[in-house]
Amino acid sequence: MAKLVEIKGTSKSYDGAKVIELKNISKSYDGERVLDSVSLYIRDGEFVTLLGPSGCGKTTTLRIIGGFEMADEGELYFGDTEISDVPAHKRQVNTVFQKYALFPHLNVYENIAFPLRLKKVPADTKRGTRKLTEDEIRDRVTEMLAMVALSGFENKSVSTLSGGQQQRVAIARALISHPKVLLLDEPLGALDLKLRKDMQNELKAIQQAIGITFVYVTHDQEEALSMSDTVVVMADGEIQQIGTPTDIYNEPKNAFVADFIGESNIIDGIMLEDKQVKFAGHVFECLDGGFDKNEPVDVVVRPEDVDVVPPDKGMLRGQVTGVTFKGVHYEIIVDIKGFKWMIQSTDYVEPDENIGLYIEPDAIHVMKKSKYSGKFGDYSSFSDEIDQLSNADTAEEF
């Protein structure tokens, strides 16, 4: 089931050349397929995020691009050159590892200088290549340290640095030899929330300043949406959807994507005809078309797109079963014919109150049925805690 996927018109246009291309990449560990015919291309200068839950294959994809794993099937291209069998040390991609992987026996300066000391540059004389001089190395390390705001940390031992500082050293070390592509494997996973937000901005700023391609792996959907030009949603070793953050959020391709990105009510429906969909016992106007007559579909309605109205004015009527104050809004759980909806509203409603719901045509998104249909139930057993547990990545992931 090869899927050659086209990256849809991104917010910024990337007419840059393809810098990395995966063609039908598959990989198994001990007979278990972790990547199933993944095809994807990444353009020069793009910020691409591989997003998915634990075990979806995103880290494996990154490790195949980095050269730490070899694909069982399929080809990997760097520009026009096939690099499927090229070992990691000969690839022009560098990685920022999940746990930084700084060298504890070297200080900050030597960690960052490490790639430069291995580098050979064309010599002025006819003797071919030479090593970089100590002066050249010092200039570049100093410049790099300034970029990641760590000037003056040259002689510190890496083990005395805070998590955020170690992260910056790792980034500086990965960028100093000017790779074409930087791979980042959950780089902010070990940082606390506040620091993570700061580093998100900083990473984005660095990427824009130096203009190289970033391939970023995360399980944090918010991180993916706020940083990326293009998001690749993965599950079960397959790509579910590729698109801009807005596309992914507003027009999820299937129930998995809708559920994974943000909160969503996913209801069984029937597409009566173009722009007419029936669900929860009511016929709604919508903007989607191109389905068969009476085709069963999945319908997504985002909690913030539902308006609470008096029962007699609502398209749907139901009883409030729970209200939680979230700061910006109330999270209201409403029982409509046995299906628990989540609604986000700034208006307070009483528990057990009967309310009406009003849904605009553009708030309804219709998706084709997929193997994920029906897997994501309603909000009857909803709690923040369970949600976090199911989204949290475990360290066991390959």
Place this chain on the structure above:
Amino acid sequence: MKKYASRIYMCIIFGVLYIPILTVILFSFNAGESTAEFEGFSFYWYGELFRSPDAWVALRNTLILAVSSSLLATVIGTAAAEGIYKMRSRLIKTAVNSVTNIPMMNPDIVTGMSMMLFFAALVGILGIADYNDIGFLAMLISHTTFCLPYVILSVLPGINELGDTLSEAALDLGCTPVKAFFKVKLPNILPGVISGMVMAFTLSLDDFVISYFVGPSNFQTLPLLIYSMTKKTVKPDMYALSTIVIVAVFTLLIISNMRSAKKTATPKRKGARAK
């Protein structure tokens, strides 16, 4: 009361362990020739010991053998530990681990005898006229062999703890696999490598059983010399020799223990741990 009892118990244990050794050390400084009566402090027997050419030769032989076999065992053992770590199949890994532990589990006397038989057969097959010609080589191979599992055992935990991340980072930044090992992995597993080497050195230094079986007549080590001295009359110069061996081994042990104590005292590095 309980505390008191436990202290007495500890004193008894340490007494049993160390009084015989202390007796040897004390009597090595005896001015007279008696092994029962202390007649005053003197370095006479040390002087006597080093006037005998046999002792010098044995000391030299022991050191040459201990240094070369421990170095060889360290190189082979570290490479073996890295190889075992890289093995993918759990079954083969366990099998290789068990096989490498055999020389350690085996009673020395069995190892010594099988080594002796092996070298005797080798002499026959290769048609070597005199065993003494390959005597040193035989000793070197034997000592390296029985030191090997200790080195592997000392290096392997460090490699396991380090994991693949640092090596992968080195490869990622442009190191060839060989460079990655020497520039990144080795410096980070060095404590284990050094303590393995020290252990191998002390084991080789005081080995008697295996050397007794394998040793050629032209290559006598200190433990063999001491043994041959006890067969004649027991003189305090033997005590002096024993004292030197004890002090040497103790010093090395203390150094290696201090190193590992230092290592555990420093807090765990955040970034360097394997997944």
